[in-house]
Amino acid sequence: MRVTKEPEVRKQEILDTALKLFGENGYEKTSIADIAKAIGVAQGLCYRYFPSKEALFDCAIAQYADVLVEQFADAEKDDRKTLRQIIEEMPTTMEKQDTKYYSVFHGTENRKFHDQLALKVCEKLVPLVEKLLQRAKQKGEIQFDDLQAAATFCVYGQLGILLAEDLTQEDKSKRIREFLIFALHL
Template sequence: MRISKEPEERKQEILETAMQLFAEKGYEKTSISDIAKKIGVAQGLCYRYFPSKDILFQTAINEYADILVNKLKLKNSVKQVSIKDMITHMEVLSENANDIYYDTFHNEKNKTFHDLLFLSVCQKLVPIVAKLIENGNATGELHVSDIESYANFCVYGQLGILADETLSSEEKNKKIKAVLFDLFNL
C-alpha cells in the first residue's frame, strides 16, 4: 500500500534519509536509488524533489547552515546589545553532536562536506555581521570605514582557527574573541 505524505514532509524525509546514507556509506557510494529504496518509494519521486544528488546535498548544506546561523542568535542581537557585549557573550561554535546532520558533516569520509558547510555558514553570516558593524558605527562604538571588508574578515578570518584540530572549543572561542576585540579596538 502506498503511503501518501505532504510534499514538504516527503521532501524532508528524502533529505534526512540521504544525509543518513551519506554518513553511513559516504557521498560517492550513495545513489538516489539507495535513498529511494531505504524510504520505500520510487526513484522518480526522489528526482521530483531533487533533480540530482548534488542538488539534494546542496539543499542539506543550506538547511544545516541556516540551523547553525540561527543557533548563534546574532540576528536577534543586531540592535539590542553593544558590539563589545555581543563578542563577549557570543558562542563561536554552534554545532553539537545532536544536530540533525552532524554525523554526515563530521564523518571522516565526508571531510569536504564540512568545508562546504563552513563556507555556506560564512556566506549567511556576512550580511548579519555587516549590520552589526553598521549599528556599531551608528552608535559611535565603532569607526569602521569599509563595513563589508570588515564583515568578511570577521567571518571568513575565523576559519583557520575553527579548522585547527589541535585547539579545544574553549581555546578556539578565546582566540577568536581576542582577535575580534583587537580588530575593533574594544
Template sequence: MRVVKDPEVRKKEILTGAIQVFTKKGYDKTTINDIAKELGISQGLCYRYYASKEEIYDTALEDYSDFIVNSNLQRFKNDERTFKEKIRDFSGHMQEYQNPESDKELLYELFHGQNSKKMHDQLMMKTASKLVPHIKNELQIAKDNGEIQISDVDAFAYFFVYGQVGMLLNQTPSKECDVRIQDLLMELLQL
C-alpha cells in the same frame, strides 16, 4: 497499494532518508537507488522531487547552514548590549556547537563525522556567506553609534566572518582558539 503523500512531506522524507544513507555509506558511495531502497520507494519518485543526489545534498547543506546561522543570530537579539558585548557573545563559542540539537543529530553526524572534512568545510563556508550580511548590519550600527571606527564596513564584515572561519578550519576548535579569536577581534576593533 500506492501511498500518496503531501508533496512537502514526501520531499522532506526523501531528504531525511538521503541524509541517513549519506551518513551510513558516505556521500560518494551513495546512489539515488540506495536512497529509494532506504525509503521503500522507486527511484522515479526520488527524481520527481530532486534532480540528483547532489541536489539533495545541497538542500541538506542549506538547511543545516540556516540552522547554524539562526542559532548564531540569537546571540545578537539583545539590543541593550554594546557591540563589544555582542562580539564576546558571538565569537568564541565553538564548543557549544559540539552538542547538536536533538532534531539535527543526523545532519551533525553527516557534516561533523570522522570522514566529513570536505563536507564540514563546505558547511563552514556556506554558513559564513549567510552570516556576512548580518555582521555587516551590526558593524554599521556600531559605527553609527560611535562604538567602533572602521573605514570599510563591508570589507571588515567579510574579514570578521571569514577570518574566524580560516582560524577554525586550520585548528581544532578549543577554548584556547575561542579566546584567541575574541582577543584578535577586540584588538582589531580597538575595543
C-alpha cells in the same frame, strides 16, 4: 498502497533519509536508489525534488547552515548589547554532536563536506554580521566605513582557526574573540 504526502514533507523526508545514509555509509557509497529504497518510494520521486545527488546534498548543506546561523540571529535582534558584549558571548561552538547532520559533516572521510558547510555558513553569516557592525557604527562603537569588507573579514577570517585540528574548542574561541575585539578596536 501508495502514500501521498505534502511536497515539503516529502522533500524533508528525502533530505533526512539522505543525511542518515550519508552519515552511515558515506556520500560516495550512497545512491539515489538507496535513498528511495530506504523511504519505500520510487527513485523517480526523489528526482522530482532533487535533479541529482549533488543537488540533494547542496540543499542539505544550505539547510544545516541555516540551522547553525539561526543561533546568531538573536544577537542581531537584541539591540541593547554592545558589539563587544556580543563577541564575548558568542557561542563557543555552533554544532551539537547528537544531530542528524553531525555525523555527515564530521566523519573522517567527509572533511570536504565540512569545509563546504563552513563556507556556506560564512556566506549566510556575512549579512547578519554586517547588520551588527552597522548598528555598532550608529552607536559610535566602531569608526570605519567599509562594513561589508569588515563583516566579510570577521566571518571568513575565522576559518583558519575554526578548522585547525590542533586547537581545542576553547582555544579557538578565545583566539577568535580576542582578535575580533582587537581588530575592531573595541
